[in-house]
Amino acid sequence: MSNKSYNIALIPGDGTGPEVLNEGLKVLNAVSSKFGFKLNYEKFDFGAERYMRTGETLPDAAIEDVKKFDSIFLGAIGHPSVKPGILELGILLKMRFALDQYINLRPVKLYPGVETPLKDKGPKDIDFVVIRENTGGIYTGVGGAVQVGTPNEIATQVMVYSRQVVERCIRYAYEYTRKRNKRKQLTLVHKNNVLTYCGDLWVRTHKEIGDKYYQDIKQDYNHVDAATMWFVKSPEFYDVIVTENLFGDIITDLAAMIQGGLGIASGGNINPEGVSMFEPMGGSAPKYTGLNVINPLAAICAGSLMLDTLGESEAAAAIDKAVSNILASGKIKSLNAGQMGMGTKEIGDLIANSI
Ligand code: IPM
Ligand code: MN
Numbered sequence: 001m002s003n004k005s006y007n008i009a010l011i012p013g014d015g016t017g018p019e020v021l022n023e024g025l026k027v028l029n030a031v032s033s034k035f036g037f038k039l040n041y042e043k044f045d046f047g048a049e050r051y052m053r054t055g056e057t058l059p060d061a062a063i064e065d066v067k068k069f070d071s072i073f074l075g076a077i078g079h080p081s082v083k084p085g086i087l088e089l090g091i092l093l094k095m096r097f098a099l100d101q102y103i104n105l106r107p108v109k110l111y112p113g114v115e116t117p118l119k120d121k122g123p124k125d126i127d128f129v130v131i132r133e134n135t136g137g138i139y140t141g142v143g144g145a146v147q148v149g150t151p152n153e154i155a156t157q158v159m160v161y162s163r164q165v166v167e168r169c170i171r172y173a174y175e176y177t178r179k180r181n182k183r184k185q186l187t188l189v190h191k192n193n194v195l196t197y198c199g200d201l202w203v204r205t206h207k208e209i210g211d212k213y214y215q216d217i218k219q220d221y222n223h224v225d226a227a228t229m230w231f232v233k234s235p236e237f238y239d240v241i242v243t244e245n246l247f248g249d250i251i252t253d254l255a256a257m258i259q260g261g262l263g264i265a266s267g268g269n270i271n272p273e274g275v276s277m278f279e280p281m282g283g284s285a286p287k288y289t290g291l292n293v294i295n296p297l298a299a300i301c302a303g304s305l306m307l308d309t310l311g312e313s314e315a316a317a318a319i320d321k322a323v324s325n326i327l328a329s330g331k332i333k334s335l336n337a338g339q340m341g342m343g344t345k346e347i348g349d350l351i352a353n354s355i
Helices: 017-035 048-054 060-066 086-098 163-180 196-213 224-233 245-258 297-310 313-329 344-354
Strands: 005-013 038-043 071-076 103-109 127-133 143-146 154-157 185-190 218-223 240-243 266-270 276-280
Touching (some): 005 017, 017 344, 048 086, 060 086, 071 297, 103 163, 103 245, 127 163, 163 196, 185 224, 185 245, 196 218, 266 297, 297 313, 297 344
Parallel strands (some): 005 038, 005 071, 071 276, 185 240
Antiparallel strands (some): 103 266, 143 154, 266 276
């Protein structure tokens, strides 16, 4: 029992975002009363609708508002009538940078009863975590273009990393690996055979920090192209992976598929010293909006991740266990929208009641 109270900013967002967030909240409320802490919510209307109405994505004043919260819980952002990139850059990336959410945490876990496209692999084989650096690299936007539209056009987009940005991510990853306490292995994923400057910086930092402070953790390295092969062939090889931003973006989508798809994949954009944001990885799925057919499990798991990061690890584990048990029971027919054998709300009820 913690007797604590947390203020959570809610961004339901677009499409099916509000529906899945509601089910996430149902489950959060169930664990909070069981484990004796309080969750206070305040809703924010950032997303396509507000953008189309006002032209605003995430105003600077809003950033100051959400900084006062303990955490942020997001449904989904994206709408077919808004040009791709506007909301992604204007809301999601702006938030990451403004709140310095420098870690992207993506647990990759195949729950019992969930189908994976990997033949002969089961829950004991697919259970690892990807820690993606979340504010540096190519995402910083350093670069430019000249003579645009001419045959001589030149464009650059530069992978930028400082020692400080690499080191804080690597340190977080070692701490996480130690706390997770499974195989105690931290695999750095990069491409240092070609990216000789940035790769070298990551490799040296991984080794130096590991040798000095984390001798209990096994150090390991994969090139990113090879890692995509191992994800499919031998996922059981991994415990915790740490990687730079764009590589992490790519490999975590592959990872989502081997854990059963976007219906179950959740993630956190974390500032370990500040305000973090948690979200289901699936998008706003516009065509399923309001039909009670979208899978809320990813949002429910994102809630668990949020509680774990807030320090309510027992409550987080209780959600994880409930999800695992319900999936093992076979009551949910599929993780795909419309094929679940029950509705969005019914899955939320099922998990909440089993807590
Ligand atoms: C993700 C997304 C974002 C990213 C997009 C929407 C900007 O793909 O969270 O992985 O590239 O990081
Ligand atoms: Mn992505």
